[in-house]
Amino acid sequence: MQGTPGGSVCPGLSPVDRWTLLVSSFIMVAASGQMNFTGDQVLRVLAKNEKQLSVLRDLEGLKPQKVDFWRGPARPSLPVDMRVPFSALKDIKAFLESHGLAYSIMIKDIQVLLDKEREAMARSRRLERSTSSFSYSSYHTLEEIYSWIDNFVTEHSDIVSKIRIGHSFENRSILVLKFSTGGSQRRAIWIDTGIHSREWITHATGIWTAKKIVNEYGKDHTLTNILNAMDIFMEIVTNPDGFAFTHSMNRLWRKNKSTRPGVFCIGVDLNRNWKSGFGGNGSNNNPCSETYHGPSAQSEPEVAAIVDFITAHGNIKALISIHSYSQMLMYPYGHSLEPVPNQKELYNLAKDAVQALYQVHGIEYIYGSISTTLCECASPLAAAVGVTPTWGQEVQALC
Numbered sequence: 001m002q003g004t005p006g007g008s009v010c011p012g013l014s015p016v017d018r019w020t021l022l023v024s025s026f027i028m029v030a031a032s033g034q035m036n037f038t039g040d041q042v043l044r045v046l047a048k049n050e051k052q053l054s055v056l057r058d059l060e061g062l063k064p065q066k067v068d069f070w071r072g073p074a075r076p077s078l079p080v081d082m083r084v085p086f087s088a089l090k091d092i093k094a095f096l097e098s099h100g101l102a103y104s105i106m107i108k109d110i111q112v113l114l115d116k117e118r119e120a121m122a123r124s125r126r127l128e129r130s131t132s133s134f135s136y137s138s139y140h141t142l143e144e145i146y147s148w149i150d151n152f153v154t155e156h157s158d159i160v161s162k163i164r165i166g167h168s169f170e171n172r173s174i175l176v177l178k179f180s181t182g183g184s185q186r187r188a189i190w191i192d193t194g195i196h197s198r199e200w201i202t203h204a205t206g207i208w209t210a211k212k213i214v215n216e217y218g219k220d221h222t223l224t225n226i227l228n229a230m231d232i233f234m235e236i237v238t239n240p241d242g243f244a245f246t247h248s249m250n251r252l253w254r255k256n257k258s259t260r261p262g263v264f265c266i267g268v269d270l271n272r273n274w275k276s277g278f279g280g281n282g283s284n285n286n287p288c289s290e291t292y293h294g295p296s297a298q299s300e301p302e303v304a305a306i307v308d309f310i311t312a313h314g315n316i317k318a319l320i321s322i323h324s325y326s327q328m329l330m331y332p333y334g335h336s337l338e339p340v341p342n343q344k345e346l347y348n349l350a351k352d353a354v355q356a357l358y359q360v361h362g363i364e365y366i367y368g369s370i371s372t373t374l375c376e377c378a379s380p381l382a383a384a385v386g387v388t389p390t391w392g393q394e395v396q397a398l399c
Contacts, residue, residue, distance in 0.1 A: 035250045037114060039086030042070065042107035044079050045096060055099045056080055059092075060284075066092060068252070068290060070325055074374050081106060081325075083252070114251050136208050139200050142172070142244045145237060148207065149175060156214045159227075165235075166305030169258040172240040174305050179213050179232040188231040190310060190319045195270050196254050197242025199324040206236035206322065233309075233316070239270055239302055254290050256302055263287050268294035271321075273303045277335020327365040329354055334370035343369070 047053045056073040059066070059082070068083040084092045096103050107113065117139070124138035134148055153162045163176045180186070193199075193206035213232065216223050226232070237243055241257035255267030265288035272283040272293035279285065283293035298304045310316050331346040333339075340346065350367040357365055366373055 033249060035252075036111055037085075037252065038109065038111040039089070040083055040110040041086075041089060041105055042081055042083050042110065043092070043096075043103045044081050044106045045101050045103045046079055047073065047076050047101065049076055052076075052099065052101055053080075055101065059095070060289075078374075083110065110252075117251075136204075136211060139204060140207075141247050142237060142240055145203065145207065146173070146175065149177065149236070152210065152214075153177070159214055159217060160210075163233075163309075165309045166301060168239075168241045168302055169256055169300065170241045170244075172244070174235070174240065174302060175237070176309070177210055177234045177236065179210075179227060179234070181217075181227050183231075185313065185315055186231050187229070188233055188313065188316045189226075190233050190235075190316050191322065192235040192238045192306070192320075193322045194236065194243060195238040195321065196323065197239045197246050197256075198252050198254050200246070201324045202322045203236055203243070206234060210234055210236070230317075235306070238306075241302075242267070255292065256300055258294075258300055260287075260295065265292075268292055268300050270300055270303055273298060273300045275307075277333075280335045282334070327363055328373060329357075329365050329367045330370045330373050332369065337371045339369065 045056060047056060053073045053076065060069060060072065066085070066088040069080070070083060071079065071081040073080050093103070121139050124135050128135055128138075134151075140148070149162060153160050159179055159181065161178045161180070163178055164173050165176050166174045168174060191206070191209070193202040196202075213223065213227075217227055218224055239256050242253055242255055245253045245257060253267075255269050257266060258268055259266055269283070269289075269291045272278075272291055275297040278297040279293055282291065284291045286292060294300055298307055310319075329350050331340070331350060347368070354365040354367045357363065
């Protein structure tokens with residue numbers, strides 16, 4: 001279904017009233033410190049063929065960028081979702097219509113949803129203070145998560161410990177939870193969440209998973225066997241600077257917060273900063289781009305800390321990277337169409353996992369290699385599996 005040509009948020013208001021609304025919003029954000037997205041919309045675009053996908057990719061290359069892709073142009077069978085600032089709505093909709101691209105309005109006003117989200121967090125915080133209990137169904141700030149980690153480790157010291165693997169660009173601690181039943185340098189599984197800072201649902205998923213591990217050990221047969229033979233490392237806040245910034249200033253911030261002399265724009269997409277496939281398709285050399293890969297592979301301290309830890313450990317057998325938006329379960333490669341040596345094993349594993357997810361949630365996941373499923377893009381260590389949580393829609397493209 002195509003959106004109304006030239007349609008805008010608050011269609012019943014006069015131009016003067018709309019201007020007054022925007023000015024009022026800017027005054028509010030100046031007072032609160034938070035960026036305001038009043039009038040920004042999310043459009044879902046259906047491309048019929050590769051030619052139309054190419055037209056959408058041209059939007060990605062605009063300087064300055066006018067759109068923020070939540071699900072980028074990949075293939076005709078997958079819709080493209082993009083946030084369009086209020087100031088660019090008229091031009092972008094006219095551009096789509098001139099190229100015969102059908103679109104619908106997924107979200108009429110992003111700020112309305114963000115306000116509801118913040119109100120829900122405030123209610124949860126008041127409840128937590130009155131009951132002295134951590135809510136696993138609410139979003140939390142970096143400080144609250146780090147405080148929870150300290151309490152969690154203290155309460156479950158028999159199976160969980162905390163490791164500081166490095167510091168972020170702004171010198172925040174990078175923390176990892178280690179789940180272990182004993183021994184050293186055992187085979188291990190690595191899980192990270194929140195590499196894209198605005199994907200709050202992934203941090204919540206990491207916290208919930210950590211609680212699930214300690215609660216189910218000794219009860220769930222499969223988990224118990226895994227922990228008796230292997231360790232699990234979990235990095236809940238992979239991008240602490242960006243995550244803190246989403247709470248203090250810009251809810252939709254995606255990158256880290258690194259700065260460089262002579263470069264106006266801030267941040268690097270940590271998911272594009274890995275050595276494997278660095279600078280290839282799916283990344284961008286424009287520092288202002290949401291997918292900017294950085295000046296060199298592993299240039300960012302958040303990525304370098306993970307690489308150094310995993311390399312030093314030397315016995316990590318599986319890496320799982322949890323992202324949000326879209327129901328997809330994917331395996332390597334992301335930077336190449338070449339199949340991995342154990343392609344058949346990974347395909348069958350993904351197939352079984354998707355079937356299990358469907359039996360529990362009734363939601364069908366897309367699965368396969370990153371390159372063939374979604375797009376050609378850089379994948380962490382060329383060995384990460386992107387898994388989308390099923391509880392809650394979040395604002396970020398997976399790839």
